[in-house]
Amino acid sequence: MIITDYLPKDLFQDKVVFVTGGGSGINLGIARNFAALGANIGICGRTAEKLEAARAELEALGARVTTAVADVRYYEDLSKAFDKTKEELGPIHTLVCGAAGNFLAPAHQLSAHGFKAVVDIDLLGSFNACRAAFDQLKETRGVILFISAGQAFTPYFAQAHCGAAKAGVDNLMRNLAMEWGHYGIRSNSIAPGPIEGTEGMRRLAPGDDAFHARFQEAIPLGRYGTVDDIGQMAVFLASPLATYVTGTCVVVDGGQNLPGSGIYGHMLMEAMK
């Protein structure tokens, strides 16, 4: 983690950052970057063990942490988690809607329930989080960060469900930027590219070493991203450096989406044979 080489360690002192799906992966990486800059952290997820392991990591960085077992598909779960966070840490300043579900499935093999599961977690779950946190965000004149994806603006093989969900997330992001800007709330999204060592990569890039070498070669910056690449952008967007930025999606993908998804799609079709 290099963020403390560049930004003051008290940048988010006394601020509360809540990350849905914060128990692992990109979301935990985001939480770590905020914790390193003085924030106190709330996280929720479906697995208590993951949340407890994440808590230990975040506390080691100096954060006070609250955890809640909650499924973002259920509004009441989130509402309770946010009430608990306010009680223990104070009102939420930055809400990161990070919880997501995904798997590879060509559209003609995808069941309606599978499509719905992903839309419910990514899109309905993001709305639930924003709606349930609204009063607290209004109080802090806070920030919402959605986690989008390249699939929102580029069609990808075996990703119709994810593309629909994430395009919806970006549109929700813009709507809330417009409606809630009057309350001082900013709303932006980050679209990560392939991020190494994450559950998403394990699910979406199931190839061998040769697959990964080719995939990385096809990325203009020539490498996979790290969770800190995304955490750093999240910190920037939530910080006083970005107080006039709202309603935008920042793509953090090393240029991966610029040539489209063709190379990846063909490689994937080969790997899935």
Ligand code: COA
């Ligand atoms: N291919 C096709 N369909 C799949 C699938 C796959 N790999 N995995 C799940 N589904 C379908 C199921 O078959 C089911 O549909 P059906 O009832 O018609 O058979 C539907 O999706 C729901 O599955 P279920 O396991 O009941 O859902 P869940 O709510 O327990 O889990 C998922 C949600 C499916 C998104 C699961 O993958 C998950 O929990 N993911 C969270 C972590 C994650 O995806 N991280 C990466 C983010 S990039």
